[in-house]
Amino acid sequence: MQTYITSDLHLGLKHSQAEAFMAFLDALPAGARLILNGDIITHYYTDAQLSPEHKRVIDKLRQSSYEREVIWIRGNNDRKLVLSDPGQIRFMEEFSIGKRVYVAHGHRFDRLMPTIRGLLVPTRLIYDFVARLRGSHKHVAEFAKRFQGLYGVLLKHVARNAARYARKHGYSAVVCGHTHYPEDRMIDGVRYLNTGCWTEQDTAIVVVGVDRISLQNLSVGTEKRV
Numbered sequence: 001m002q003t004y005i006t007s008d009l010h011l012g013l014k015h016s017q018a019e020a021f022m023a024f025l026d027a028l029p030a031g032a033r034l035i036l037n038g039d040i041i042t043h044y045y046t047d048a049q050l051s052p053e054h055k056r057v058i059d060k061l062r063q064s065s066y067e068r069e070v071i072w073i074r075g076n077n078d079r080k081l082v083l084s085d086p087g088q089i090r091f092m093e094e095f096s097i098g099k100r101v102y103v104a105h106g107h108r109f110d111r112l113m114p115t116i117r118g119l120l121v122p123t124r125l126i127y128d129f130v131a132r133l134r135g136s137h138k139h140v141a142e143f144a145k146r147f148q149g150l151y152g153v154l155l156k157h158v159a160r161n162a163a164r165y166a167r168k169h170g171y172s173a174v175v176c177g178h179t180h181y182p183e184d185r186m187i188d189g190v191r192y193l194n195t196g197c198w199t200e201q202d203t204a205i206v207v208v209g210v211d212r213i214s215l216q217n218l219s220v221g222t223e224k225r226v
Contacts, residue, residue: 004028005103005206007037007177008197010077011054012045015199018057024205024218025060034068035095036061037177037195038075038105047083062087071095075105075178101208102171106178106194109161112154155179159194163187173213175206184215 006024010016028034041047047058064070065088072091074081083089095103158179166174173191182196182204193215196204203218 001031001033002029002210003033003035003097003101003208005035005037005175005195005208006198007075007105007195008039008180008199009036009057010039010042010197010199011050011057012042013199016054017198017203018054020203020218021057021198022060025057025064028064028068031068034064034070035103036070036072037103037175038073038107039077039177039197040072040075041078041081043077046081058083061089065089073103073105076107096171097208099170100172101213102166102169102174104162104174104176106158106162106176109158109165109176110154110178111161112157155181155183159183159185159187159192163190163192166190166192182215182217 006021009018009021011018025034041050041058047055050058061070062083062085065086070087070089072078072089073095074091074093093104097103158176162174162176166172167188167190171190173193175193175195177195177197179194180197180199181194182202183192183194185192191213193206193213194204195206195215196202205216205218207214207216
């Protein structure tokens with residue numbers, strides 16, 4: 001069975017590429033497992049509060065759950081979400097494919113952001129104010145990537161903690177979301193992959209097949225292999 005892993009759709013936000021995500025769902029092979037690796041809905045929304053366009057995504061996922069295995073791993077945004085009608089969607093905190101792949105959203109490996117959250121609040125408020133004035137459609141994470149040095153610290157922090165956990169528990173690879181940055185690299189003998197997000201153009205998914213794992217960049221149609 002092939003498994004498709006994606007994350008960070010952030011339904012409820014204007015940045016969410018819901019239409020592109022629907023096209024991705026339509027293109028999934030019959031019978032393939034789908035893993036939604038957290039932050040599919042933004043934390044201050046319920047499915048009932050979504051726009052009609054975004055509600056159609058949830059309806060599509062519910063419909064798909066009767067045709068394929070759909071697993072929704074909770075992220076930091078949707079950790080308390082309860083869908084009005086989940087269909088056959090299975091909500092989980094983590095998932096593993098044997099000892100080949102461990103899947104978790106990634107916030108559990110992020111000990112940096114909770115520590116400095118108080119310092120980030122004023123920055124976020126300023127960004128939101130300026131974004132409204134300019135009519136910006138960029139997610140705050142896309143803005144944060146301009147500061148590559150600081151953003152790089154977060155990426156390395158999450159990746160190394162995730163790889164350390166996977167290695168300790170005997171997994172060959174670990175797949176996360178959370179950082180909004182697609183990655184595919186080896187860390188101390190463990191393959192670390194990140195599916196990026198659906199709030200920017202650089203969108204990626206992880207495909208786990210019988211004999212290989214690949215990170216596929218949907219925005220440019222390229223595929224990276226290790």
